[in-house]
Amino acid sequence: MDAFRLLTRSTKLKPASSASDSRLPSTGKAANPQLFRTAETDKLESAKNGKKRKRNAAVQQDEEDVPDLDFFGSNKRPAASVTETAVATEDDEKVSAQDAVSEDDDSMDEVERRTILNSHKIKVTDMRDLEAIQVQPTSTTDSKKKKKTKKEEAPTLSKKEQKRARRLFPEPLLNFKELRSKYKISSRLAENVAEQGFTVPTEVQLGTLPLLLGESSEPDLLVVAPTGSGKTLSFLIPVINKIVRHHHSNPDEHGILSLVVAPTRELASQIVNEGRKLVAGTGVKITLMRKGMRVGDDGDAGANVLEENNEESSGSEDEEAENKPAKERANIPVTKSDILVTTPLMLVNALSANRTTTMATLPLVRSLVMDEADVLLDPLFREQTLDIWKSCSHPDLRVGLWSATMGSNIEDLTKSTIRERLEDLEQKPSEPHALLRLVVGLKDSAIPNIDHKLVYAATEQGKLMGLRQLLRPAAASASDIRLRPPFLIFTQTIPRAVALHSELKYDIPAEAGGSSRIAVLHSDLSDGQRSDIMRDFRKGEIWILVTTDLLARGVDFRGINGVVNYDIPNSAAVYVHRVGRTGRAGREGGIAVTYYTKEDIPYVKSIANIIDVSEKLRGGEEGDKSIQKWLLDALPNLSKNSKKDMKRHGVKARQAPRLTDKEDDGKGARGMRISTKSGFERRMENNKRGAIEASRNRKAAAAASGNVSDAGSWGGLDD
Ligand SMILES: Nc1ncnc2c1ncn2[C@@H]1O[C@H](COP(=O)(O)OP(=O)(O)OP(=O)(O)O)[C@@H](O)[C@H]1O
Numbered sequence: 018m019d020a021f022r023l024l025t026r027s028t029k030l031k032p033a034s035s036a037s038d039s040r041l042p043s044t045g046k047a048a049n050p051q052l053f054r055t056a057e058t059d060k061l062e063s064a065k066n067g068k069k070r071k072r073n074a075a076v077q078q079d080e081e082d083v084p085d086l087d088f089f090g091s092n093k094r095p096a097a098s099v100t101e102t103a104v105a106t107e108d109d110e111k112v113s114a115q116d117a118v119s120e121d122d123d124s125m126d127e128v129e130r131r132t133i134l135n136s137h138k139i140k141v142t143d144m145r146d147l148e149a150i151q152v153q154p155t156s157t158t159d160s161k162k163k164k165k166t167k168k169e170e171a172p173t174l175s176k177k178e179q180k181r182a183r184r185l186f187p188e189p190l191l192n193f194k195e196l197r198s199k200y201k202i203s204s205r206l207a208e209n210v211a212e213q214g215f216t217v218p219t220e221v222q223l224g225t226l227p228l229l230l231g232e233s234s235e236p237d238l239l240v241v242a243p244t245g246s247g248k249t250l251s252f253l254i255p256v257i258n259k260i261v262r263h264h265h266s267n268p269d270e271h272g273i274l275s276l277v278v279a280p281t282r283e284l285a286s287q288i289v290n291e292g293r294k295l296v297a298g299t300g301v302k303i304t305l306m307r308k309g310m311r312v313g314d315d316g317d318a319g320a321n322v323l324e325e326n327n328e329e330s331s332g333s334e335d336e337e338a339e340n341k342p343a344k345e346r347a348n349i350p351v352t353k354s355d356i357l358v359t360t361p362l363m364l365v366n367a368l369s370a371n372r373t374t375t376m377a378t379l380p381l382v383r384s385l386v387m388d389e390a391d392v393l394l395d396p397l398f399r400e401q402t403l404d405i406w407k408s409c410s411h412p413d414l415r416v417g418l419w420s421a422t423m424g425s426n427i428e429d430l431t432k433s434t435i436r437e438r439l440e441d442l443e444q445k446p447s448e449p450h451a452l453l454r455l456v457v458g459l460k461d462s463a464i465p466n467i468d469h470k471l472v473y474a475a476t477e478q479g480k481l482m483g484l485r486q487l488l489r490p491a492a493a494s495a496s497d498i499r500l501r502p503p504f505l506i507f508t509q510t511i512p513r514a515v516a517l518h519s520e521l522k523y524d525i526p527a528e529a530g531g532s533s534r535i536a537v538l539h540s541d542l543s544d545g546q547r548s549d550i551m552r553d554f555r556k557g558e559i560w561i562l563v564t565t566d567l568l569a570r571g572v573d574f575r576g577i578n579g580v581v582n583y584d585i586p587n588s589a590a591v592y593v594h595r596v597g598r599t600g601r602a603g604r605e606g607g608i609a610v611t612y613y614t615k616e617d618i619p620y621v622k623s624i625a626n627i628i629d630v631s632e633k634l635r636g637g638e639e640g641d642k643s644i645q646k647w648l649l650d651a652l653p654n655l656s657k658n659s660k661k662d663m664k665r666h667g668v669k670a671r672q673a674p675r676l677t678d679k680e681d682d683g684k685g686a687r688g689m690r691i692s693t694k695s696g697f698e699r700r701m702e703n704n705k706r707g708a709i710e711a712s713r714n715r716k717a718a719a720a721a722s723g724n725v726s727d728a729g730s731w732g733g734l735d736d
Pocket residue numbers: 047050092096215216217218219222242243244245246247248249250420421570571572573575597598601602
């Protein structure tokens with residue numbers, strides 16, 4: 018079934034060229050998941066890997082048997098093609114100095130490590146004070162360098178020298194086999210990773226896994242890496258491996274050993290599902306925190322346990338168990354889980370009996386992972402997140418902060434919290450460790466493998482018309498944007514998402530599935546409704562999902578073809594995350610459409626800048642750019658205060674609660690109403706509604722006074 022053809026209601030539509038089709042994220046043909054690489058490093062890595070990658074053969078195989086509607090099909094086959102810059106020709110290979118590298122030689126000197134890390138745009142920095150760096154070497158790979166830096170030099174170092182002193186070039190992970198052969202992870206865990214069909218590590222995996230699995234003391238880690246670049250796997254593998262080791266060395270100590278905190282229930286649930294695939298057969302249990310779950314002391318040497326109602330590796334979706342009636346859940350025996358995945362509020366409530374007691378501690382937790390750390394440490398969640406951090410009282414706790422965006426204030430907060438925590442600890446850590454920062458690509462930038470369209474729609478009506486053109490592009494020759502389902506549409510508020518959904522739901526032709534193909538998802542829905550919609554969207558039954566920023570972060574729908582910012586995002590960071598729902602794992606062909614109106618003009622520059630940087634990262638001709646210099650120059654800059662205000666509240670005019678036709682009292686927010694109906698049509702409808710209401714009231718009054726014998730037979734007003 019061609020979803021696009023059905024949506025266009027056209028049989029005459031020219032078939033899209035196979036070239037553009039083959040680039041769609043929904044076709045499941047992931048290119049090499051790496052975003053940055055050069056031919057030179059490709060050769061070096063191939064030599065180090067001991068074999069050349071057979072990319073072309075794998076790509077050819079990928080092109081066969083692509084099902085029409087397999088939007089989110091799992092990517093079992095290893096991604097094997099690479100970006101154009103990476104395609105090394107035979108000639109290149111002949112002249113490469115790296116060919117001299119023996120296939121058996123898997124050690125790397127610093128030049129090789131630098132070459133590989135630089136070409137993948139990976140930058141590792143020691144975040145500690147210079148004195149601390151000089152006193153405590155953290156990595157064997159950098160010990161030579163550290164020895165050279167004398168302690169007494171610290172005060173005289175220039176800024177540049179300090180930067181250089183902090184810079185690290187750790188050994189990169191070249192392939193997933195090294196996880197077992199070099200880093201000695203649990204064999205079962207290695208098999209589980211292999212089963213997912215991943216062979217080429219993404220940049221963030223290439224950089225972080227050796228740091229977290231290596232022999233040097235495990236660092237605290239701050240990671241900024243692009244959306245969809247596989248951060249989940251990067252933090253789950255080390256966490257699971259650490260627990261497997263712990264089980265071996267401390268067979269009697271059970272309880273929550275690792276905490277993963279994520280800002281939304283959807284993301285937490287997804288992490289658990291990813292985790293379940295990795296823990297199968299390892300003896301490690303991973304659990305999603307749910308309302309009413311007990312996290313407390315079981316009287317067993319201070320161990321923390323929680324009510325656990327799922328088998329360690331049962332099913333990929335946990336919603337069923339989660340939605341069991343309370344009575345049934347009360348009968349579930351209390352068991353122990355090793356990894357707890359939670360949203361901040363849910364855990365804080367569990368640890369403090371809904372804020373009625375002081376926070377209980379989690380004394381066994383050795384790893385605290387904060388996914389989307391910048392939002393977890395943003396004022397909205399900060400207090401809860403810091404409370405959780407402080408409740409992890411083990412002296413050897415390690416923290417990992419992961420996101421695609423990270424302000425410098427988050428780095429400062431991390432440093433100060435680590436310092437304060439160390440000062441407060443009764444028992445000192447068993448060994449010193451570093452705080453490292455790893456950045457992939459340019460900090461706070463959007464992924465370079467998607468097309469950005471910034472569209473001026475002048476008014477709210479203009480946006481709606483533009484969106485309808487996307488749904489029925491055959492009707493609009495003017496639009497050069499062809500967005501195929503599945504895609505996400507983001508609005509600023511829940512009422513706007515609801516209103517937009519009701520406006521669009523009859524736009525899908527019945528032969529394409531009608532209104533069931535479009536849904537709205539927001540936090541006012543029940544947990545069960547949210548899970549159902551997520552499931553149906555993943556299965557490809559829902560094609561278009563209207564939502565709020567609830568789904569802006571972390572959520573991984575592999576085959577999403579595009580993202581529509583119906584309302585502009587509140588900040589540049591939100592833009593990066595929203596558009597990052599497409600182009601996952603290096604998939605090409607995703608589109609991000611952002612509409613803006615007259616009211617939005619003051620806020621557009623930061624988004625235009627993000628697009629500009631992303632297009633620069635991608636390379637290509639100046640003329641191909643969607644953001645021209647004149648536009649960047651013409652757009653106004655926003656003051657710091659206005660930025661803050663926008664981040665908190667969004668575009669003011671869109672905050673008005675009355676946005677649907679039904680609720681509209683005719684005052685205010687007119688320009689922001691989501692509707693294609695004219696004022697006259699709306700007045701007529703209101704009059705009609707009023708007449709029906711009045712007639713009903715008359716009828717009810719008459720029935721009450723016994724004057725109407727056939728109250729049920731009246732047919733209402735004629736149309
Ligand atoms: N090495 C790999 N090769 C191919 N695909 C991979 C690889 N690692 C992870 N993936 C896939 O990439 C997708 C994105 O991964 P993930 O959700 O972890 O991204 P992320 O970096 O956390 O993104 P976000 O910042 O949006 O949260 C997932 O579907 C995952 O299965």
